[in-house]
Amino acid sequence: MSFANVIQFLEKIAPLANLSKKEVKLLQTPNRVLKADLVVNGKKYPAYRVQFNNARGPYKGGIRYHPEVSEDEVKSLAFWMTIKTAVTDLPYGGGKGGVTVDPKKLSKKELEELSRTYVRAFYKNLGPDTDIPAPDVYTTPEIMGWMLDEYQKLTGKKAPAFITGKPLELGGSKVRNIATALGGVYVLEEAVKKIGLKEKKVAIQGFGNAGMNMAKLLGEHGYSIVAVSDSKGGIYDPKGLNIDEVIRVKESKGTVVEYTKNRKISNEDLLESNCSILIPSALSGVITKENAAKIKAKIVLELANGPTTPEADQILSTRKVLVLPDILANAGGVTVSYFEWVQNKKNESWSEQEVKKKLQEKMISAFQQIWKEFSYDNKSFRTAAYIVALKKIAAAQKIKNKNKVEFK
Numbered sequence: 001m002s003f004a005n006v007i008q009f010l011e012k013i014a015p016l017a018n019l020s021k022k023e024v025k026l027l028q029t030p031n032r033v034l035k036a037d038l039v040v041n042g043k044k045y046p047a048y049r050v051q052f053n054n055a056r057g058p059y060k061g062g063i064r065y066h067p068e069v070s071e072d073e074v075k076s077l078a079f080w081m082t083i084k085t086a087v088t089d090l091p092y093g094g095g096k097g098g099v100t101v102d103p104k105k106l107s108k109k110e111l112e113e114l115s116r117t118y119v120r121a122f123y124k125n126l127g128p129d130t131d132i133p134a135p136d137v138y139t140t141p142e143i144m145g146w147m148l149d150e151y152q153k154l155t156g157k158k159a160p161a162f163i164t165g166k167p168l169e170l171g172g173s174k175v176r177n178i179a180t181a182l183g184g185v186y187v188l189e190e191a192v193k194k195i196g197l198k199e200k201k202v203a204i205q206g207f208g209n210a211g212m213n214m215a216k217l218l219g220e221h222g223y224s225i226v227a228v229s230d231s232k233g234g235i236y237d238p239k240g241l242n243i244d245e246v247i248r249v250k251e252s253k254g255t256v257v258e259y260t261k262n263r264k265i266s267n268e269d270l271l272e273s274n275c276s277i278l279i280p281s282a283l284s285g286v287i288t289k290e291n292a293a294k295i296k297a298k299i300v301l302e303l304a305n306g307p308t309t310p311e312a313d314q315i316l317s318t319r320k321v322l323v324l325p326d327i328l329a330n331a332g333g334v335t336v337s338y339f340e341w342v343q344n345k346k347n348e349s350w351s352e353q354e355v356k357k358k359l360q361e362k363m364i365s366a367f368q369q370i371w372k373e374f375s376y377d378n379k380s381f382r383t384a385a386y387i388v389a390l391k392k393i394a395a396a397q398k399i400k401n402k403n404k405v406e407f408k
């Protein structure tokens, strides 16, 4: 979504959260937009760090490497991080970073140099109590390790809490690799209970970190996965797919469609397939005004960021389909990032069990807060989630302004 659309959306929702014009203006404006040109092997790559709002705590958000990264996109993503951390009650604000680069065209050495150069460009504005980066599209735990090393060299201090999503041996957290999907499972379980959904037939679009782990976890929780897909297409079995087998095929042959025992379907058909729960876990903007009326699911869980267009959202809401929005549904990742940061600050290492229990508590509590605000008749779950978040941010911002506090 463009930043202009973000602003428009905020203006629409602001009266419902009782925000004044002044508050809306403030929440539409990022605190800081940092820019630099990173030079690697004589080539220039535009880089950004947007620090959107820190009224509730230090800025927090990933760094994206993608050829289409722009200042406008990073601003939108930083705004959403501000909302996401408020929804889940994490003591953070929101930020985001990005580099306009196709990382597949770089050698490993160049990728490392680019990552270290990013830190050199922005490190004075980053830090464990100021702004904490993390992975995003095409940035990995290994890259987080390089960035941490560079930051520690520049500051001369050991500071694992500078960045999250690190490898375990550098202070990463257990469960981080499946955190997004597991957070989604906890949210879905609450929704299923609330609406008394009996049939648990699931279709999942996208079979990467989010989608594949979701399929595996839901299989273990007694759900029947009837359809999955990746960029090459999808497979469907009304009796339920054998997910362990599908994962083996995906890992050995590179795509789920090579799992030939089942009917093949297109990515478009998957969205309209006979299922009670639909989980978009790949691209944004796939549920549109053209297909929203044909979706059979009673629940849509947005593991992907922005899979539903605003027009489709309206249609689903009118049809009383419960859409669990991305700002809640995929917040498990940033929540475990927060746990990683806490462990680093306290010099602790939590067990898998402990992390899962804490994640479950956070996700259920966020769900419950939104459920209280939500109404099938006039306030969609997404609208309710934004209202809950905006009220928290505005309240913190008010205190910050009153006390004239200026965080770095």
Ligand code: NAD
Pocket: 180, 205, 206, 207, 208, 209, 210, 211, 229, 230, 231, 232, 267, 281, 282, 283, 284, 303, 304, 305, 330, 333
């Ligand atoms: P990934 O790269 O691991 O997987 C993406 C999957 O989508 C792949 O299976 C790919 O084949 C598939 N795909 C690509 N094009 C497709 C198409 N046209 N139709 C259907 N499938 C297609 O990415 P991921 O980490 O799983 O992220 C997926 C989505 O979840 C993104 O929107 C991302 O922003 C969101 N998300 C992920 C995390 C996380 O921790 N991984 C956290 C928050 C949000």
